[in-house]
Amino acid sequence: MKHIQSIQDFAKLVRILSLQSIHLAGSGHPGGSLDAAEVFAAIYYARSKEKIEVVLSAGHLAPAWYASLYLTGEVTRHQMRSLRKLGSKLQGHPERGTLPSILNTSGPLGQGASFGVGRALGTKKTVLVITSDGEHQEGQTWEAIMSAAQFGCSNLVFLVLHNNMQIDGHVTNIMNVESLAEKYAAFHWEVQSVEGNKPLLVQKKLQKLITSQSKKPRVLICHTLAGKGVSFMENNPLWHGKSLSDKELQCALGELSAQKMKENYPGVLL
Amino acid sequence: MKSTRDGFGEGLLEAGKNKNVWVVTANLGESTRANAFAKKYPKRFIDVGVAEQNMIGIAAGLASTGKTVVATSFAAFSPGRSFDQIRVSVALNKLPVIIVGSHAGLTVGEDGATHQALEDLALMRSLPGMTVLSPADFQEARELTKLAIKKNAPCYLRLSRQGFADCVKEKPVLGKAAIIRKGKHITLCVTGPLLAHVLEAAELLAKQGISCEVINYSTIKPFDSTTVTKSGKKTGKIISFEEHQTAGGLGSAIAEHLTIPIPLKIVGVTNRFGTSGTASELLKKFGLDVAGIVQEVIHALQ
Incomplete structure (x- = not known):
């Protein structure tokens, strides 16, 4: 476990480490990992792992997840540098069996939603499923949402990373999924929304949902900015699924104050 | 049944x-x-x-x-x-x-x-x-x-919807094929309830002096290559029967796993979909009824 001074620093480090590992890999999905940083920070910063289980359904957010698990001590620096490489535990999309925290293999969208419902039925712990707005275009996601309410999975929390971005463009233009909040409510879920790039707010709302006495499954819709933190990547579909050149990485790291983070957290960056 | x-x-x-x-x-x-x-x-x-x-x-x-x-x-x-x-x-x-x-x-x-x-x-x-x-x-x-x-x-x-005659006496062993009827002229491999028809065909063929060895593959994977290879080596010819596309089913598994080359004919449904009808009408239509199985064997031995 690395000592991180604040939840904001945790998120900043997730952002920097995601970009660095994707750059070393030469491929990956930087956009989603950038805007998911605060949500991962809200889940992992100063939280006891024994009480929660994380099911990542949007598997392409693996870099942000691996970075979080690196900061909490489950992944080594050497492993962080091996993302997507032959023999690495850090597979391009997460695989069960590679790291203790990875309960489900994910990547093909929608599968984590059902897996999370099954998991919630089989454990008393709180199961957090990380999904995205685009993932709600998959029919399976709705099958899972329907069933979680039917089975009264009150230990299940979906975190929807809502950045209005998918590979082909903006979600609202490609295949609109709105209004997610109203749809979840109509499917008998307890619904909360939050500014997803404000980690303290996310943590507070998440905690409220986890401890709620409601018998319903819960969802926190986290409105985030795609590519958050790097001006040329923000709100740009181009950066959903491509790596950065050396020059682009340097530029991005500059915007993310990587030099200062390197001084504050020696030996942590890649 | x-x-x-x-x-x-x-x-x-x-x-x-x-x-x-x-x-x-x-x-x-x-x-x-x-x-x-x-x-x-x-x-x-x-x-x-x-x-x-x-x-x-x-x-x-x-x-x-x-x-x-x-x-x-x-x-x-x-x-x-x-x-x-x-x-x-x-x-x-x-x-x-x-x-x-x-x-x-x-x-x-x-x-x-x-x-x-x-x-x-x-x-x-x-x-x-x-x-x-x-x-x-x-x-x-x-x-x-x-x-x-x-x-x-x-x-x-x-699993199948339709009831068929019980024809396996021994308890199955996972991963093992079972020789249900011993024979010397040809090896007939089958999976699923079609076994009943293959055994009936073997009985009819025996009356014509054709001795069929019948192997039941209730485990398709992991595939028992020994039983079919050993039998095929003895009889010299193999036919497989299945209620499945000939692409990718039991016959394909045999072809992939034979440890020595032995002539093999794969009988099933080839590049067609099924259609409505009674179970027996459909088996007849696709040549998987007793008469169809007998025909395949006679043809293979000619």
Whole structure:
């Protein structure tokens, strides 16, 4: 476990480490990992792992997840540098069996939603499923949402990373999924929304949902900015699924104050 | 006559004594014979409604918490429309989910092509680590159900709607093919309830002086290459019979696994869909009735 001074620093480090590992890999999905940083920070910063289980359904957010698990001590620096490489535990999309925290293999969208419902039925712990707005275009996601309410999975929390971005463009233009909040409510879920790039707010709302006495499954819709933190990547579909050149990485790291983070957290960056 | 799905229902009920066994179905509890389990162990039974993809995902999630989960539907729907979920959430995750595809093959009959799964063995056989079972009769289905649950690993169990005569006397061994009838002129391999027809054909052929060795493949994967190779080496010719596309089923498995070259004819459904009709009409139409099987053997020996 690395000592991180604040939840904001945790998120900043997730952002920097995601970009660095994707750059070393030469491929990956930087956009989603950038805007998911605060949500991962809200889940992992100063939280006891024994009480929660994380099911990542949007598997392409693996870099942000691996970075979080690196900061909490489950992944080594050497492993962080091996993302997507032959023999690495850090597979391009997460695989069960590679790291203790990875309960489900994910990547093909929608599968984590059902897996999370099954998991919630089989454990008393709180199961957090990380999904995205685009993932709600998959029919399976709705099958899972329907069933979680039917089975009264009150230990299940979906975190929807809502950045209005998918590979082909903006979600609202490609295949609109709105209004997610109203749809979840109509499917008998307890619904909360939050500014997803404000980690303290996310943590507070998440905690409220986890401890709620409601018998319903819960969802926190986290409105985030795609590519958050790097001006040329923000709100740009181009950066959903491509790596950065050396020059682009340097530029991005500059915007993310990587030099200062390197001084504050020696030996942590890649 | 009882069917393999009846045998499954009975085996499942017995296996249900183990409190770790859960059952998930997609609105087909009665048809897949999971209902006896549901009645006796309602707290370990989940009906997800008409949602096969969610069924497999929930089964995998449950299995990841340490349970052995049986997921039942029609083969046309699961693995038919749940293949990706089986591939990723079950097989790649290496989780103990027993996927039960009932009403497989032509003999589902009148429901027609949409409901006649003729591709399921090919799909399931292609997945790394997947055990693939296709019992021939009631008692074999019952025993294989118990063995599959005990194995506690990814598994596909193919079942039929139609009742056929019981013809396997020995208890099945997982991963082993069984010689049901000894012979010397030709080797006939078969999977599923079609075994009854192949045995009847062998009896008729014996009267004409043709001696058939009949091998029942109730485990398609892992494939027992020794039994067919040894028999084929002795007889010199092999024919395989299955209620499945000739692409990717039992015949393909034999072709892939023979350890020496032996002439092989694969008989099944080739590049066609099924159609509505009674089970016996369909088997006749596709040359898988007793007369069709006899013809294939005579042709092969000419």
